Amino acid sequence: MITVHHLNNSRSQRILWMLEELEQPYEIKRYERDSKTMLAPDSLRKVHPLGKSPVITDGDLTIAESGVIIDYLAHTYGDKASLPSPGTQQWIDYNYWLHYAEGSLMPFLLMRLIFEKVKTSPMPFFAKPIAKGIADKTGKQFIGPQIKNHLDFIEAHLGKNTWFLGDDISAADFQMSFPLEASVARGIVGPDRPNIRKYVKHYQERAAYQRALEKGGKYDFA
Amino acid sequence: MITVHHLNNSRSQRILWMLEELEQPYEIKRYERDSKTMLAPDSLRKVHPLGKSPVITDGDLTIAESGVIIDYLAHTYGDKASLPSPGTQQWIDYNYWLHYAEGSLMPFLLMRLIFEKVKTSPMPFFAKPIAKGIADKTGKQFIGPQIKNHLDFIEAHLGKNTWFLGDDISAADFQMSFPLEASVARGIVGPDRPNIRKYVKHYQERAAYQRALEKGGKYDFA
Structure with a gap:
């Protein structure tokens, strides 16, 4: 099962959108920004040492950086036929x-x-x-x-x-x-x-x- | 032939390093930063509409964004056996x-x-x-x-x-x-x-x- 470690008002919203488009089951683990600093809470560090969002877990894999998460989801759960060949x-x-x-x-x-x-x-x-x-x-x-x-x-x-x-x-x-x-x-x-x-x-x-x-x-x- | 559109003191230096490690022939087209604004000259817009460096051309292909250039060179001229399988x-x-x-x-x-x-x-x-x-x-x-x-x-x-x-x-x-x-x-x-x-x-x-x-x-x- 894919878990999206989701911070409110953040770049992780686009990951939820992609998963909905892929019609892929997932669960959301929620994190709230500190109301004063607007930063992510320290609890995110348990998922990834930088303590940033978005980050997803999928079985044994932990994936951070929006571009990598999106690319991973496209390669793993998307239509492989539509993925381009390297170097083209x-x-x-x-x-x-x-x-x-x-x-x-x-x-x-x-x-x-x-x-x-x-x-x-x-x-x-x-x-x-x-x-x-x-x-x-x-x-x-x-x-x-x-x-x-x-x-x-x-x-x-x-x-x-x-x-x-x-x-x-x-x-x-x-x-x-x-x-x-x-x-x-x-x-x-x-x-x-x-x-x-x-x-x-x-x-x-x-x-x-x-x-x-x-x-x-x-x-x-x- | 690969052409590196190279701006002085910039992120394109790392592309030259990679090409040297790959022992791949390339030519350098040089661009100088504006001495006042430190920005890239407008002439770079002829290569890519954003007018940024690094950008490389390789035959018909124009490639911008350091991460994409490096990934492209690794896939095209690197040791393919060492490239990881998607999703791992x-x-x-x-x-x-x-x-x-x-x-x-x-x-x-x-x-x-x-x-x-x-x-x-x-x-x-x-x-x-x-x-x-x-x-x-x-x-x-x-x-x-x-x-x-x-x-x-x-x-x-x-x-x-x-x-x-x-x-x-x-x-x-x-x-x-x-x-x-x-x-x-x-x-x-x-x-x-x-x-x-x-x-x-x-x-x-x-x-x-x-x-x-x-x-x-x-x-x-x-």
Whole structure:
């Protein structure tokens, strides 16, 4: 039996969605973020030494890192015939999105979130405008242009493709869902990016996605 | 023929090292960072729309994302017999490090670098202590503990393994080399982490690594 060690409002929601699409039985073990630090609780360390989510267990195997979990599920429980042969263009595209979501896109979204917190965290009144100035300058000169670059790239890709790998839903879509949902929810993706918004809305209406949402519990990004 | 689109002081250095270990012929196309912004030049967009490095071309194929490039080279030019079967523990370990380096470890190192820049960037004298306060607080409360968590994990792993996947050098080592070299070079990994330091020194002495360094040109992290 697959166990998903599930942290609320986290990257593990996409694992539940994938398992629902695969119609694979699984159980959820729930973990709650610390209400002050928003970090995962230490109890997750019993599953994996880093104490992060998502992580799944399947029999004797413990699997961490979203991209690896999704790839593992695709190889173990997915339609093997649709998996690309190593070294082909399809294989490159498949692996590209699995790595890109967390390796290239998420770091800038996370940095944006941290600098938003810099602006709003408690501090003496005279420090506030300076904190805002620092956050705005970093956003304008570095983080903002990087996020724009990435969103332009994704918007163009989704203008030509229904799903990340073309006509059919695949592992790449589960992996890309988290950063795109977060971007829509935080207003980073606005009406000027209709392809991304349409894409997210399209999959959020799927029955499997809805079932995952119900089982995962309250989810701030959806 | 493989072409490595190589940006100075970047994650593409590890691709050169891997190609040298594979004894695979390749050519280097060089790109220089903008001396002011430290970003890659726009000319890289002709190779891949994001305009990032590393990216390689191999015949008709264009491959981006370090983890995908390294995995592609291992599957195409490496010892196929040593590649793990999908879904096995070895396969999970192999893929874990390929994803972990950029998906989990690098974002915190990048954030640390950005907050270091916050402290040292030009600003009015009265703003300096506030900028330092913000950077130090973020470092102490969030980034620092995250980096410590990751380095503890890696230090323990390298106390039990010569290479990331055990007794032999593998794709995982090329991928993990960039964040670890950067951490040693920036003093994030100190003498209290002897296993990481020994590991980095060990591979930096390899003939293939030295050849890659010579061909790649000046490299600030080594």
